[in-house]
Amino acid sequence: GxxxxxxxxxxxxxxxxxxxxxxxxxxxxxYLYWYKQEPGAGLQLLTYIxxxxxxxxxxxxxxxxxxxxxxxxxxxxxxxxxxSAIYFCAESMTDTGRRALTFGSGTRLQVQP
Amino acid sequence: KAGVTQTxxxxxxxxxxxVTLSCSPISGHRSVSWYQQTPGxxxxxxxxxxSETQRNKGNFPGRFSGRQFSNSRSEMxxxxxxxGDSALYLCASSSSTVGExxxxxxxxxxxxx
Numbered sequence: 001g002x003x004x005x006x007x008x009x010x011x012x013x014x015x016x017x018x019x020x021x022x023x024x025x026x027x028x029x030x031y032l033y034w035y036k037q038e039p040g041a042g043l044q045l046l047t048y049i050x051x052x053x054x055x056x057x058x059x060x061x062x063x064x065x066x067x068x069x070x071x072x073x074x075x076x077x078x079x080x081x082x083x084s085a086i087y088f089c090a091e092s093m094t095d096t097g098r099r100a101l102t103f104g105s106g107t108r109l110q111v112q113p
Numbered sequence: 114k115a116g117v118t119q120t121x122x123x124x125x126x127x128x129x130x131x132v133t134l135s136c137s138p139i140s141g142h143r144s145v146s147w148y149q150q151t152p153g154x155x156x157x158x159x160x161x162x163x164s165e166t167q168r169n170k171g172n173f174p175g176r177f178s179g180r181q182f183s184n185s186r187s188e189m190x191x192x193x194x195x196x197g198d199s200a201l202y203l204c205a206s207s208s209s210t211v212g213e214x215x216x217x218x219x220x221x222x223x224x225x226x
Contacts, residue, residue: 033214042117042203043217088156092215100146100169101205101215103156 006089006104013112018076020107022089025070032065033090033101034074043088046074076109084111115140117206117218125224131192134221138185138206144168145187146215147179150201159202162187191223199225 003025012018024032030051035043049056049063049072056063062075076083086106118137126132138145146169147159158171162181179189185206191198201222205215 031214035217042119042219043205045214045216048214090156100158100161100171101148101156102158105155 004089004091004102004104006087006107008105009108009110011110011112012079014079014081016079018074018079018083018109018111020074020076020087020089020109022072022074022104023070024072024089024091024102026091026102031092032063032072033092034061034063035088035090035103037086037088037106039085046087079109079111081111081113084109117204117216119202119204119218119221121221122219123222123224125226126194127226128194128196130194131190132194132223133188133190134202134204134223136187136189136204136206136218138187138204139216142206142208142216143185144207144213145181145185146205146207147187147189148203148205149173150203150220151197151199156203159189194225196225199223 006022033048034046036046037043047058047061049065054065060077064073086108088106089104090101092101120135144163146161148156150156159173160179161169165181176192181187201220203217203220205217207213207215
């Protein structure tokens with residue numbers, strides 16, 4: 001079955017790095033995503049990684065994938081107050097062409113000035 | 114390109130009524146998915162439409178239905194509203210390529226009284 005887990009809360013100081021972790025259980029997952037949600041808003045796609053990769057970097061964002069341990073992490077370098085939001089990890093099995101995403105419960109990131 | 118748009122943004126209904134929500138995908142995207150977000154259950158997949166056909170369905174009662182038009186715009190309908198249907202309803206669109214990422218709209222916030 002599918003299950004995605006995240007820690008609920010992370011607090012960091014402005015300028016520090018943030019690391020948000022996620023574990024998933026379905027080894028059939030082909031794509032793993034990170035979305036950001038600000039208060040009262042929809043989901044903003046931050047980045048994604050294909051399951052045959054182990055790392056992806058995009059400006060301040062670094063995604064690490066440990067497929068053996070089914071562990072995904074998102075590192076935000078030089079965290080800013082504007083990064084305060086809820087971050088969702090999601091997995092998708094798209095080999096059948098179906099795009100249902102299974103989301104974690106979200107990690108609330110609080111950035112202190 | 115314009116992003117995913119959803120209307121209305123806010124809606125208040127009473128128990129027993131029905132509601133229709135609308136979603137316009139990104140131009141060129143043929144797949145539209147719907148998700149429900151609540152504080153208790155988090156983000157849950159409702160259904161996905163592609164080329165006017167429902168291709169995948171989540172675990173929701175039959176009161177939740179949807180459809181897609183030839184221009185890829187989609188509507189979802191909830192009949193006989195219950196208090197527990199109060200939620201943020203998010204629509205996401207993606208292109209027809211397998212593995213293509215989903216882009217979310219701002220959501221429709223439904224309050225059932």
